[in-house]
Amino acid sequence: MQKASFYNASLYGLTVLIWGSTWIAIEYQIGVVSPELSVAYRFALASALVFAWAWAAGYRLRFPWRRHGLLLVMGACLFSTNFFLFYHAAAYLTSGLMAVVFSMAVAMNIINGxxxxxxxxxxxxxxxxxxxxxxxxxxFWPEVHSFDLNDSGVVGLLLSLAGTFCFSLGNIASARAQAMDLPVLSCNAWGMAYGALIMMVLALAGGAPIAFDPRLPYVASLLYLAVFGSVLAFGAYLTLLGRIGADRAAYATVLFPLVALLISTVVEGYVWTPVALGGVALVLCGNLLVLLPARARLSKPAASQSSH
Incomplete structure (x- = not known):
């Protein structure tokens, strides 16, 4: 029990820390290369790495064609469309508001599950x-309070909600794949490959110029997003999802904005307010409720054993 709890906590902490730091990296992706191509590059590289990892570790990579429909859903929802929608939502909403909307993944996972x-x-x-x-x-109350529900605000809100809903559907697809005993690593390899292909097709269909930014900030952020933000963080998160359920695992989407703000405090001079600190306290209390094992759950087995 303790070993399993420690493993789950490690997966959770890894997910939160890495995804909390990817917001800064994504900022260096905006510019020369279109969002569609940047996402395609990220997951094409990540897919190649995960395929190599799965092959070296001896995981099976061949699945019946009917299983590829599920892997395609993972690729469309987790590794492409959700990022595409949030990249475009960023043109209308602040990152804080997008974090607020993305935290709704917890509720969506509960409902969809x-x-x-x-x-x-x-x-x-x-x-x-x-x-x-x-x-x-x-x-993020200042950004929520100042939000103007004009035409552009509605567009950004709808794009963010659609991106969050896609992410939630991808969570459910991954949970179903794991229930079928499909290895997480192999599913991620195929899902990322499908996601990269979807984004490449979308870029070509939309007339985005095929470009690459060879400058260090773009290349370094791309490598970080591919290796850490995709290979490691998605591997940890989806493994955790299979172990504790989509509803509890999705709480990472609530906690990682805190990491992003801590980084912003150092890098961008974010100023903390009493309301923001109160928000942190609520998030941490919710985190304890969601993740810590219930006392009753621990005591019942002991009681039942003593009665035999």
Missing amino acids: RLLLGRRSERRTLIGAALGVVGIVAL
Whole structure:
């Protein structure tokens, strides 16, 4: 039990720390190369690395064609379309508002998990998720308060919601694949390959110029996003999802904006307010509710063993 909890906590911490730092890296991707191509480059490189890793580790990489439909859904929802939508939402919304919307992945995973997988969430998971979303709103309250629901604001909000919904559907697809005993690493390799292909086709269909930025900031951020943000973080997150469920794993989407703000404090001079600190407290309380094992769950086995 303790070993499993430590492993889950390690996967969770790795996901939060890496994804919390990718927001800075993504900023260096904007410019010469279109968002579609940048996402295609990222996941083409990540896919090649994961295929090599899976092959070296002896994981099976051949699946029946009917399984590739599920892998294609993962590629479309987790490794392409969601990023494409958020890149374009950034033209209308601040990163803080996008973080608020993305934290709704917790609620979407709870609903989609119930509808599509028939999984019920524990009451404390629901309460923890609610605390986390309220905390994120408080954390980014100045941006929420100043949000203007004009035409551009509605467009940005809809794009962000669509991107979050895609991410949630990708979570459910991954959970279903793991329920079929498909290896996470192999699924990620195929999903990333499909995602890169989708983005490349979208770039060509949209007339985006085929370009590459050889300057160090772009190349370094691309490598970081591919190796750490994709290979390691997605591997950790989706493994965690299979172990503790989509609803609880998705709480990482609430916690990693805190890491992003801590980095912003050092790099960009972010100033903390009492409301923001209160938001952090709510997020951390929600995090404890969602992730810590319940006492009742630990005590019941002991009680049942003593009765035999």
